[in-house]
Amino acid sequence: MGEILISWIGGRDLAAAGEGANHLGPIASTLRAQDFDRVELLYSYPDAEVSGYLEWLTSLSSTDVAIQRVELSSPVNFGEIYLAADRALKALSTEPGSRLNILLSPGTPAMQAVWLLLGKTRYPASFWQSSPEQGVERVEVPFDIAAEYVPAASNISSDAMAGMASGGSPTTAAFNDIITQNPQMMRLKSQAAILAAREVPVLIYGESGTGKELFARAIHNASPRAASPFIAVNCGAFPAELIDSILFGHRKGAFTGAHSDRDGVFQQAHGGTLFLDEFGELDPAVQVRLLRVLQDGTFTPVGGREQCRVNVRIVAATNRDLLKAVTDVNFREDLFYRVAVGVLHLPPLREREGDLGLLADRVIASLGRQDAHLKDKKISIAARNLILRHPWRGNMRELHSTLLRAALWSATDTIEAEDLRQALFQMPEKEPGVLDRDISQGIDIQALCDDIWRHYIPRALNAAHGKKTRAADLLGLNNYQTLTNLMEKLGLK
Template sequence: MAWIGYADLAASRSDEGIGGPIGGALVVGDYEQVILLANYKNEDVKAYSDWLVRNGAPQPNIKKATLSSPTNFREIYQVAKRVLDDFAAEYGSTDQLTIHLSPGTPAMAAVWIILARTRTTARLIQSSPEEGVKEADIPFDIAAEFIPDLFSAHDKRRLEESGEKPPEAASFYDINYRSKEMERRVRDAKKAALRNLPVLIEGETGTGKELFARAIHNSSQRRSETFHVVNCGAIPAELVESEFFGHTKGAFTGALKDRKGAFEAANGGTLFLDEIGELPLAAQVKLLRALHEGEITPVGGDKSRKVDVRIIAATNRNLMAEVVEGNFREDLYYRLAIATLDLPPLREREGDVWLLAERLLEQVNRSAREEPGYKQKTFSASAKKLVLKHSWPGNVRELLNTVKRATLFADGEEISSEDMARAIRAVPNRDGPPDGVLNHEIYEGFAIEDRIDQVKRHYLERALEKTGGNKAQAAKLLGLKSAQTLTYWLEKLGIA
């Protein structure tokens, strides 16, 4: 197998017998088949092929290639890889294949080396007028030394994208949905964006809380100002005050210079407090004071500073439940929860799973198109069934990373059910009754009816939320005989 090079065409036009890199290799070797890749005019390629046959070579199998340039690595790679894949599919392996490196351009030779040492077991030869034809001595392990460097930039991007940080310019158009559940949340978020009030976003991990927060900011009057993110769960308790309000030089060990805090960094814009439920109670007091007074005092400072920020907070906890448990201050909760959004988990977004899967696959294909050898992927019908069957406890983030795994390990252009089954990670069931209702200790005074009512209340509220308060539809979802039965349960359990 070889590219036809200029030296080969030139040799076919002389009267000195068979020659050139390809002809020389055919003279000294015994080959059953000759596969030639050609980027020349059809008449030149045919004349060369006829010349080889007249000189005793097997009839060449010509693979026509159209390259914009004989040094375009991408196009050369795509053509050569396709030909090699076809060969391997037809013969089962590349054990008996010999690849000639010398014909063609240096770019073609480089691509042959990469493919041969990473995807095949082919023998490599090279030739020159001085030394004739000989085995090619590749003095380094391509797979160990070159390929990691080749993919390093792409791997870094995949790692960065695995966290699925929303784009800075995210808008409501970036939220993909067709379910009524999400339609209502987007409608509410658009209304909240027009106001200058705090917003509290609750939802499971991976439901898109930061995407909503950025969309609200970018649709607000503050869109030209800073959107500053603070992950409250990642701040050591002793540094929370400095992180929020800044510090002066010498305020504590390691404070080598004055530093602005998050409030000053976001002044005039939006301060996004992610995982607000992780904030220690002592820090909650100081945060409440800053929000109430509209000013902050840096650690070690003696003068307060006015700040103007809009707070958007997010949590994967139920903050009202945390208030009841004493883990979150009630006064801070009501300060933050002026406008509230409860983002539904993916399993409750009817019709959204497949829409998101297709959009995310488009995103992965677009991101990976520069990767060497990457084939644009599609879902097979059987893979689609697995996508729709899975409950996606990790929500959109889990779906995205599962799609990435499937595209990484799928050999062909279609993601099979086997590829998808390997990509979906088994996780403990999170769909059980709330608050560990099955795991309570049984003690004197334990009331089983209370636990049963707890489960009833949980699913009644979910059904009403899902149907927008339509009792008939909610009763049907829960398998109840009529809306009257549902009304009886609602009254018995004290549900409005």
């Protein structure tokens, strides 16, 4: 096939095709200066922009040009760029007699970095660059990159990645799957095991990602109902018009689209356990309908006439303060006490002293079992220290996804601190309120008071239409002179 040039189409290339362009752009300049048997171009721009450029380019050069569209969520997404470039180079390298040439100039720095990585490891290539100042020249890259530094992500199938990313609770979850050496968690496991043997409803409290479904499945699997269904539903995702149908099923013809009889989740869970996740998000109208079936086990499907009876154990989970919701009349008190018989409060990850290292190793081991390319990954000491310092607001879900990202893109078999740092999402810190300052670090009460004055004085003046006497009265001051003195002290005009 001879000499093949591959390149991304960049913004300077597209601009060169416009009228009055003073420069041909990197790709056209390179084709004018060097002979290639074929050109392969990758692009993520709209087709309308690229079609005009391609027509212009082929009018300037007799070289065969082929183009490939690549869907990128961002022109700096290293993972997507890597996979696209790897596919293109792999296809070209299998052509007999082909010699690869890579034009580095077009595209983003992320695209150029990936070209260098692949062209120095998997697909040996010659590198070219083009600029108005230096013209077209061959680039000698004076270093080598070890092939093992290619990230594991390139070898893992999309299905495997999707499976690892899901990180859901295993259907066979048992209490042994709840890894901990924290005394509070050990006590919760013991309490949950006792509840599993009883037929009482269970309410599990905890922040998002603390393992509420893992506990629910373990309770079901350790109970006399283990051989029967475990049905999990997200109460916060019920479409208002389909709630009754989802919970209680419907009969054929009950509404438009009801082409046949369908069982609801209560019927599906008959004899087993119904896990109501996000229980605190239930609409008040649904709470009423749910209460009845929990009281006597009976309900009528939508469009049906005869009552159905089911035997279902309820395990509910929420991250809301349901007692406060009951007090605020946002949640039915009778429903709350119907479900809150066995109650478990799961602590957030940041309060599980001694568990972070154990859980991180468990996640890495699990990823290695799911795909051999991650089998030998280890976590460095510096990375472990980062894990211990991070607040993990997303709890186990955040820990799992962060370690997965770090494992996929780490350069070696060891996840270093920098790999982990790049994989972490740094959430902006919430500014503490006036009454939430950390007194252990010392505070300046006077400065806080001054800030409050600076906040309210302009608003009082605005409400009083600039009249100081009225503004002083609104602020609870004795007279306008006191207000004037305050304004001078605070530098307010």
